[in-house]
Amino acid sequence: MKKVALFIPCFVDSFYPRAAEATLGILENLGFDVTYPLSQTCCGQPFANSGEEDETRVLASKFIDIFSGYDYIVSPSASCVSMVKNHYQEYLPPSEKLKKVQNSIYEICEFLYDVVKIKELNVTFAHRVGLHQSCHGLRELELGVGSELVKPLFSKARYLLELVKGIEIVDLERPDECCGFGGTFSVNEPDISIKMGKERLQDHINAKAEYITGFDSSCLMHLEGIAKYEKYPVKIVHIAEILSGMADESS
Amino acid sequence: MSSKEKILKKTGEIKTPLELEEFKIEKEKIKDKTDSFLTSLKNAAGEGYIIKKDDINKKLEELFGGNLKTASVYDYQTADINPNKYKKATELEDIDVAIVHGDFAVAENGAVWINEKNNRHRALYSICKHLVIILPKDQIVDTMIEAYKRVNLKELKHAVFISGPSKTADIEQSLVIGAHGAKALTVFLVEGL
Amino acid sequence: MNHPKAAKEFLKNEDHVKWHDEALWFVRQKRDIAAKSIKEWEELREAAQKIKSHTLSYLSYYLNEFEKNALSNGIKVHWATDAKEHNKIVYNILKKHQIKKVVKSKSMLTEECALNPYLKKRGIEVIDTDLGERIVQLRDEPPSHIVLPAIHLKKEQIGKTFEEKLHTQKGNFDPAYLTNEARKDLREKFLSAKGAITGVNFAIAEVGGIVVCTNEGNADLGTSVAKVHIASMGIEKIIPKTEHLGIFTRLLARSATGQAITTYTTHFNAPEEGKEMHIVIVDNQRSDIINDKEHKKVLACIRCAACINTCPIYRRSGGYSYSYTIAGPVGSLLANTRDLKKYGDLAFASTLCGSCTNICPVKIDIHHQLLAFRKEYVKKGYVSFKKRLAFKIGASVLRNAFLYEIARKTLSLFHPFLKRLNLWGEGREIPKPAKKSFKEIYGKRK
Numbered sequence: 001m002k003k004v005a006l007f008i009p010c011f012v013d014s015f016y017p018r019a020a021e022a023t024l025g026i027l028e029n030l031g032f033d034v035t036y037p038l039s040q041t042c043c044g045q046p047f048a049n050s051g052e053e054d055e056t057r058v059l060a061s062k063f064i065d066i067f068s069g070y071d072y073i074v075s076p077s078a079s080c081v082s083m084v085k086n087h088y089q090e091y092l093p094p095s096e097k098l099k100k101v102q103n104s105i106y107e108i109c110e111f112l113y114d115v116v117k118i119k120e121l122n123v124t125f126a127h128r129v130g131l132h133q134s135c136h137g138l139r140e141l142e143l144g145v146g147s148e149l150v151k152p153l154f155s156k157a158r159y160l161l162e163l164v165k166g167i168e169i170v171d172l173e174r175p176d177e178c179c180g181f182g183g184t185f186s187v188n189e190p191d192i193s194i195k196m197g198k199e200r201l202q203d204h205i206n207a208k209a210e211y212i213t214g215f216d217s218s219c220l221m222h223l224e225g226i227a228k229y230e231k232y233p234v235k236i237v238h239i240a241e242i243l244s245g246m247a248d249e250s251s
Numbered sequence: 252m253s254s255k256e257k258i259l260k261k262t263g264e265i266k267t268p269l270e271l272e273e274f275k276i277e278k279e280k281i282k283d284k285t286d287s288f289l290t291s292l293k294n295a296a297g298e299g300y301i302i303k304k305d306d307i308n309k310k311l312e313e314l315f316g317g318n319l320k321t322a323s324v325y326d327y328q329t330a331d332i333n334p335n336k337y338k339k340a341t342e343l344e345d346i347d348v349a350i351v352h353g354d355f356a357v358a359e360n361g362a363v364w365i366n367e368k369n370n371r372h373r374a375l376y377s378i379c380k381h382l383v384i385i386l387p388k389d390q391i392v393d394t395m396i397e398a399y400k401r402v403n404l405k406e407l408k409h410a411v412f413i414s415g416p417s418k419t420a421d422i423e424q425s426l427v428i429g430a431h432g433a434k435a436l437t438v439f440l441v442e443g444l
Numbered sequence: 445m446n447h448p449k450a451a452k453e454f455l456k457n458e459d460h461v462k463w464h465d466e467a468l469w470f471v472r473q474k475r476d477i478a479a480k481s482i483k484e485w486e487e488l489r490e491a492a493q494k495i496k497s498h499t500l501s502y503l504s505y506y507l508n509e510f511e512k513n514a515l516s517n518g519i520k521v522h523w524a525t526d527a528k529e530h531n532k533i534v535y536n537i538l539k540k541h542q543i544k545k546v547v548k549s550k551s552m553l554t555e556e557c558a559l560n561p562y563l564k565k566r567g568i569e570v571i572d573t574d575l576g577e578r579i580v581q582l583r584d585e586p587p588s589h590i591v592l593p594a595i596h597l598k599k600e601q602i603g604k605t606f607e608e609k610l611h612t613q614k615g616n617f618d619p620a621y622l623t624n625e626a627r628k629d630l631r632e633k634f635l636s637a638k639g640a641i642t643g644v645n646f647a648i649a650e651v652g653g654i655v656v657c658t659n660e661g662n663a664d665l666g667t668s669v670a671k672v673h674i675a676s677m678g679i680e681k682i683i684p685k686t687e688h689l690g691i692f693t694r695l696l697a698r699s700a701t702g703q704a705i706t707t708y709t710t711h712f713n714a715p716e717e718g719k720e721m722h723i724v725i726v727d728n729q730r731s732d733i734i735n736d737k738e739h740k741k742v743l744a745c746i747r748c749a750a751c752i753n754t755c756p757i758y759r760r761s762g763g764y765s766y767s768y769t770i771a772g773p774v775g776s777l778l779a780n781t782r783d784l785k786k787y788g789d790l791a792f793a794s795t796l797c798g799s800c801t802n803i804c805p806v807k808i809d810i811h812h813q814l815l816a817f818r819k820e821y822v823k824k825g826y827v828s829f830k831k832r833l834a835f836k837i838g839a840s841v842l843r844n845a846f847l848y849e850i851a852r853k854t855l856s857l858f859h860p861f862l863k864r865l866n867l868w869g870e871g872r873e874i875p876k877p878a879k880k881s882f883k884e885i886y887g888k889r890k
Contacts, residue, residue: 008882010842014852015875017882024886036886042842047835049796049815051822055839139798147476148754148802150485174469178756182795189793190869191452192760195461196795197872225872255511255523259504261731262679268502271684274491274691278484291704340669341635359694360704373716374668377661377708395705396690404651404686408517408714412693414705417661421576421592423599424467425619430575431627431634432661432708 005067006036007075007105009043009217016217019238022246023076023108029244030116037066045083048091049183057091064088068097072115073105076240078137078215081107086140108240109143109215113156118163123245126166130209131158131239132200132223133176134216143215147176157215160243167242170207177203181222197226205234211247213239276396284358284391285440292361295415296428297436299361301388304443314437315348315381322379323350324369340374349379349433353386355401356438357412359394363438364402366410373409377417382433384413388440447793450765451757465759467595472753474702475803482694491691493807496744499682503734506649506682507725513652517714520722527557530726534559534641534674537722538568541672543639547630549656549663550574551643552590552747553676553726556769559641570641571633573662575626582609588763590770591700591749596762630662640666644677644723645746646692649684653713654723657696657706664708673721675712679730680743692746695805699748733781738816742777744806749774751800751810757793766790773800773810780817788821852877 004027008020027034044059063084067073075081084105092098112118133155137143144155161169180186180196201223204212212234214220224236241247252260259265281287289299302310308328315321315329322343323330327350334343343349351370353363363384365376376382392398402410417432428434445453455461479485499506511521524530530553538546546563548554548570560570560581572581576593580586583605587593594602603617612625642663646655654675656663667673683692697703715721733739752758752772763771768779768787773794779787791814800810821827841847855862856877868874880888 010848011875013882014877017878017880017885020882021885036882038883038887041848047839049818050835051815051818051820051827052832052835052839053819053823055835059839059843135795135797135799139802146799146802148479148799150480150482176799178795178797178799180756180795182797185792185795186868186872189448189451189757190872191448191455192757193795194869194871195455195760196756221875222872225868225875228873229871253523254525254529255725257525258523258679258725258727258731259507261727262503262507262734265504265508266502268498268505268684271495271498274487274494276484276487276491278482294704295707344631344635357705362705362709371717372668374665377664377668394690395693396687399687399690399693402686404648404653404711404713407711409716410711410713411664412705412709413707415707417659417707419575419623419660420701421574421579421594422602422619422622423597424470424592424595425599427620427623429627430623430660430662431573431630431665 001033002071004032004034004072004074005070006034007040007067007073007080008036009075009077009080010041011221012077012217015221016238018246019076019217019240022238022240022244023074025244025246026108026112026240027074035070040066043080043083045080046183048083048087053091060088060091064092064097064101068100071104072111073101074108074111075105076108076215076238077217078107078134078141078143079218081105082136082140107137107141107143107215109157109160110141112160112243118160121160121163121243123243123248124165125242125248127210128168128170128208129161129242130170130172130204130207130212131155131161132179132212132214132219133157134214134219135178137215138176157239161239164242170204170209172203172207174203179219179223181219183218186222193222194226197222198230201227201232201234205232209234211235211237213237213242215239278394281358281393284393285388287358288356288361288391291359292415292438295361296418297361297415297438299438299440302439302441304441307385307439307441310439311350311383315383319347320345321348321350322346322375325350325352334375335371337372340372340378343372343374343378346379348381348383349375350383350385351376353384355390355392355398356386357395357398358391360414362412362414364398364410364412366407376411376413377432379433381435381437382413382416383437383439385439385441387444388442446789447761447765451761454762454765455760461760463598464596464762468753468759471592471701475699475750475753478698478702478704488691488695489805489807492695492805493744495683495688495691496806499684500680500734500740500743503679503682506684507679510647510649510652510682513650514723515652517652519652519714520720522722522724524724524726526728530557530676530724530728531559531562533724534676535563535566535568537672537674538639541638543568543672545569545571545633545637546639546641547571547573547633547637547662547666547670548641549643549658549666550577551641551676552770553643553678554641555587556728557726571630571637573630573634573666574660575623578626578630579605588771589749589752590747596764634665634669637666638670639672639674640670641674641676642667644675644681645696646683646689647677647681648686648689649682651686651713653711655689656710656712657708659707661708664710667712668716671719673712673715673719675721675723676726677723678726678728696746696748699750699803699805729782739781739813741808742781742813744808745774746806748805750803750805754799754803756797757795766793773814777810777813784817784821784824785826788817788826791817791821852881
C-alpha cells in the first residue's frame with residue numbers, strides 16, 4: 001500500500017485546520033495509509049519570495065529530510081507544492097532525496113485528478129460557489145489553464161467541483177485575476193493588495209456566489225480578512241472541505 | 252577604441268552562428284482568401300471592392316469623380332496629377348486621392364504590400380487624404396509568414412504593408428479613423444490583371 | 445516616491461482607478477480575442493523566443509552584418525555606447541544640416557536617453573507626433589505607458605490642454621474632434637520639419653534595413669518629407685532574416701492592442717533620392733546583461749506592453765507609480781538590469797501572479813526574473829535592516845515549536861483587540877487562530 005505523507009503549511013495548521021482535516025479525510029476515505037510527520041513546519045516560500053536565500057535553503061533541506069520517505073506527499077496548499085516541485089532545485093544541490101520529493105509531491109486536486117483519477121464523488125454541496133483560481137496553483141502547477149494562453153481551457157479543480165452533487169459553479173467576469181495576496185506583498189503594499197481583494201470578492205458577489213472556494217488557503221485568508229472587514233455576504237471555504245463533504249455538514 | 256569596437260567587445264566575439272532551425276508551424280489554410288482579406292480590411296476600417304479589369308476607371312469615377320484632386324503615376328482617368336512631376340514632397344499636400352499599385356495582399360490582416368519603384372515621392376501614400384490601392388485579385392497570401400517569404404526585401408529601398416487608413420485610440424481608447432496619414436483607404440481587387 | 449506610497453496616492457481617487465483599470469483590462473481582452481483567433485499562437489511564441497535567443501547568442505555577428513549591409517545601402521551608421529553619446533550623435537547630425545525643428549515618432553529609447561530636453565537645451569525643437577506622446581508633451585508630462593502614452597488621461601483633461609495650447613473649441617472633448625485638431629496642427633509641423641527621428645521595431649541583419657510599425661502614419665509622413673531621417677535603435681532590436689518578420693509581425697500588434705497588424709509596417713532600407721538616412725545603434729547598458737545567463741532574456745522584449753496591460757498592480761497604480769521610464773512588469777526588469785540598488789524595490793511591486801509570463805509574446809519568464817532580482821537585491825544588502833530583522837524573527841518563531849505556540853496563543857487571546865489595529869492594512873482583518881491547531885486535532889486522534 002502506498003504511503004502518503006500529509007504536508008500542512010503552518011498557517012493552515014494554525015488558522016485553517018479544517019482544510020487539513022478535510023484533506024486527511026479525503027485521503028483516508030480513499031484507503032491510503034496517511035502519516036502526518038509532526039516535525040514539519042514550513043516549505044520556505046515566504047522567505048524565497050522575499051529573496052532570503054539562506055533561510056529558504058535551511059527550511060528546504062529540512063523539508064526533504066522529513067518527506068523523502070513516502071510514496072506521495074499531499075498538501076491542500078498549491079503555492080507551497082509549487083515551491084517544492086518547481087523551485088527547490090534553485091536552493092538545493094541535486095540529490096536522490098530532492099528528486100524523489102519533487103516527483104512525489106501533489107496538491108490535493110492534482111492528486112485526485114492525476115493519481116487517483118477520480119471519476120465520482122459521493123458528496124453534496126447544494127450551493128452557488130465561486131472558484132478562485134490562485135495564481136501559483138493555476139499557472140505554476142497547471143491546475144487549470146491561464147486565460148492568457150491559447151489552449152483549451154480546462155481546470156482540474158473545476159472538474160472535481162463539478163462532481164459534487166447539487167453544486168452550481170458561478171461564472172466570473174475575470175476568472176483568474178490575482179487576489180492581491182502575494183505573500184509579503186500584502187504587507188508591503190497593503191493598499192493595492194486590499195483593493196485587488198475587494199474587487200475579486202465583488203466579482204464573486206456580483207455572480208451571486210454564496211461561497212468562494214480555492215486551493216490556496218493564503219489567498220482565501222486574505223479574501224476572508226477583507227470580507228469580514230467589509231461584512232460581505234459571502235463565506236470562504238477551502239476546496240478540500242467541499243470535496244470531503246465537511247463543508248456540507250456545517251453549511 | 253571606437254564606440255563600435257567597445258560595444259562589440261562587450262557583446263562578445265564575432266562568431267559564425269549555428270544554423271537556426273526553420274520553423275514549420277502547422278496552421279489551417281484559409282479557405283476563401285478573398286473573403287478573409289475583405290473582412291480583415293473592413294476590421295481595419297478600410298473598404299474593398301472586387302472589380303473587373305475593364306471597370307477600374309468606371310469605379311474610380313463613381314467613387315472619386317468630381318472635383319477631387321487625384322494623383323497617380325499610372326494612367327487612370329480620374330488621375331489628373333502626376334506626382335513625379337513635383338520636386339518636393341510638400342507639394343503633394345493638396346492631393347485628395349492618391350492611386351497606387353500593390354503587389355499582393357495578406358488575408359489574415361487586410362494588409363497590402365506596396366513597393367512603388369516608379370513613384371518618386373514616398374510621401375504619396377501618407378500625405379493624401381484618401382488612398383486607393385489597386386492589385387490583382389489572385390495575389391492574396393494567407394498570413395505574414397507567407398508574405399515575408401515572398402518579398403525580396405534585399406532588393407528594395409523602401410516598402411510598406413498598409414492595412415486600412417491611419418487611426419489612433421490614444422484618447423480614452425476611443426478609436427478615431429484618420430490620424431496623420433490617409434483618412435480613408437480603398438482597395439480594388441482586380442480580376443484579370 | 446516609492447511604489448507603495450505612490451500607489452496609495454493613486455488609489456485615493458476610486459473612480460479614476462476603476463476607469464484606468466477597466467480601460468487597460470479592455471485592451472487585455474482585445475488582445476485575448478486576437479491571440480485566440482490564431483490556433484498556432486503558442487507555436488509562434490515558441491518560435492519568437494528561439495529567434496531572439498539565437499540572435500542574442502550571436503549578437504556581435506548580427507550587429508556587424510547589419511552595419512555592413514546598411515552601409516552598402518547608403519545608410520550612415522553610428523554607434524553610441526551610452527545615452528549621452530546617442531544624444532550627441534543626433535545633435536551633431538542635426539547641427540550639420542542646420543536643422544532647428546524635428547518631428548519624432550514613438551521611441552522609448554529616445555525617452556530613455558532623455559533626448560528631447562537635450563536637444564531643447566541646444567536650441568532644437570522636438571515635436572512628438574504620436575498623438576499620445578504629443579498630448580503628454582503639451583502637458584509637459586512623461587508618457588505613462590509605452591504603447592498608450594496618455595492612457596492615464598480622460599478626454600476632458602486632454603480637451604482642456606488642447607484649448608489652452610491649440611486653441612480648440614471650449615468644452616469640445618469629442619475624441620474625433622480633438623484628433624482632427626491635432627492632425628491639423630501637426631500637419632503643419634510635418635510639412636516644415638527638415639529632420640525626422642524614429643525608433644526601430646526591428647532591424648534585419650541580412651538586409652541592413654529597419655522596420656517601423658505605427659497606426660498613425662506619423663513615422664511615414666515625417667520621414668518622407670524631411671531631408672534627414674535618424675533612426676535610434678537599441679542593440680537588441682536585431683533579428684537575423686526577413687522571414688523572421690513573418691513571426692514577429694503576427695505577434696506584435698495582436699499583443700499590443702488586439703489589432704491583427706498596425707496600419708503601417710514600413711521598411712526603411714535606404715534613404716530617398718537626395719536625402720540622408722542615419723541609424724544610431726545604442727548600447728546604454730544593454731551589453732551588461734548579454735552575458736548574464738539569468739537576465740539575458742530581458743533583451744528579447746519587443747515592447748508590446750501586453751505584460752503592462754495584464755498586470756493587476758499596474759492597472760491599479762498607474763505608470764507614474766513606477767520610478768523608471770518604462771513602467772510595469774518589463775519596466776521593472778529593465779530598471780533592475782540597469783541599477784539594482786536604485787530600482788530593486790520595483791521587483792517587490794508584484795504578487796508574482798505570472799500573468800505577464802503567460803502573455804509575453806517572446807516568452808520572457810517575467811515573474812521568475814522579478815523573483816531572481818529580489819534574491820540579488822537581498823544578497824547585495826540593499827534591504828533595510830529593519831525589514832530583514834522582521835524576517836529573521838519570523839523565521840525563528842516558525843522553527844521553534846515553543847515560540848510558535850506562544851505566538852499562536854497570544855494572537856488568539858488578543859485577537860479582538862489586535863484586529864482593530866489595522867495591522868494588516870486598513871480594510872482587512874487579521875486572521876484568528878482556530879481553537880485547536882491541526883497538530884492538536886491530529887494529536888488527539890491517537
